[in-house]
């Protein structure tokens with residue numbers, strides 16, 4: 001087989017945004033551009049999305065190993081070269097994807113990435129790249145959480161006339177206006193789960209009902225737990241005797257005081273609670289380093305009812321499910337977007353004169369908790385390709 005080579009127009013090296021240490025300014029690193037091998041694609045990255053994970057890495061040093069750590073768990077761009085067996089992709093396709101940040105060749109905050117084609121979704125014609133780049137990371141998270149952590153079914157293709165066996169069981173999504181939450185609601189709605197309760201700021205409730213919530217509660221109301229417990233006491237039992245009123249919870253935030261403590265007052269024996277890791281014991285701020293916990297069983301021990309099943313969600317392992325590895329990003333994500341079943345998060349374009357400035361400005365917004373019901377997106381390559 002011929003040794004893979006780069007197309008003539010592609011530079012041999014390119015810049016990448018890296019973390020050099022916790023709470024240190026981000027830096028640019030020049031990296032070699034890697035030609036795609038069999039089953040791989042080379043992508044010119046023009047857009048990316050910033051997520052709280054970037055803050056966990058940059059301020060908290062969460063799992064950054066020995067820096068420099070190459071940032072970016074999403075990318076949006078154009079396929080510029082393909083190795084053998086390109087599968088669903090062609091050169092020139094507009095694409096997005098969820099990748100492993102820190103992996104040198106595939107992390108999203110660099111202008112060229114080389115990665116397996118199963119991590120790539122073609123963007124349907126009805127969406128722009130800045131819209132579509134809000135999707136992959138947390139739509140994949142939604143699938144992984146619902147199937148792996150809650151154990152609920154999401155068959156694909158959705159069988160005709162399909163109704164899930166547990167369609168009427170309650171699923172409480174705390175932090176439903178987060179990016180994760182909005183994709184969780186939309187996936188549950190499409191697959192026929194009809195008894196979904198959402199907890200988010202009141203200003204998002206109308207949208208969240210459109211996305212699939214049956215009832216909404218406002219976590220900014222200090223009596224929210226009492227309100228939810230009252231609601232649950234008044235509604236008819238949906239499960240069989242002895243089952244918890246809410247068998248399933250998704251904690252989309254993973255904040256020790258902000259979400260886990262209230263949830264510990266609602267979950268009952270038999271409830272499954274999927275928590276987005278890391279648990280945030282202390283949120284990052286300008287003057288304060290964050291503190292995290294990766295073992296959910298160590299958070300508020302003794303406060304949960306006996307028999308509550310806590311699960312720490314880890315989406316980077318989603319490809320252990322071979323069906324999702326082969327179908328989720330190549331096929332399911334583009335189909336749901338094209339059919340309008342899933343709408344992308346609202347996006348805010350983060351400006352800055354350089355790629356480093358944009359990366360830092362996005363981190364600042366995350367640090368200041370200034371992100372609400374939206375995803376931060378920004379340009380990686382300066383010029384449109």
Ligand SMILES: NC(=O)c1ccc[n+]([C@@H]2O[C@H](COP(=O)([O-])OP(=O)(O)OC[C@H]3O[C@@H](n4cnc5c(N)ncnc54)[C@H](OP(=O)(O)O)[C@@H]3O)[C@@H](O)[C@H]2O)c1
Pocket residue numbers: 051052053056137138141174175176177178179180181199200201202204219252253254255258259276277278313314315316371372373374
């Ligand atoms: N381990 C994994 O597999 C995995 C995967 C994906 C994400 N995550 C983690 O999950 C977390 C959320 O990620 P994201 O991208 O969805 O974040 P995001 O969209 O940036 O989250 C912002 C939203 O959080 C909501 N929020 C903050 N505190 C809240 C509280 N106490 N109760 C309810 N809502 C609250 C706000 O809601 P309002 O606007 O209503 O105020 C805001 O809209 C992050 O820590 C991320 O790292 C983990």
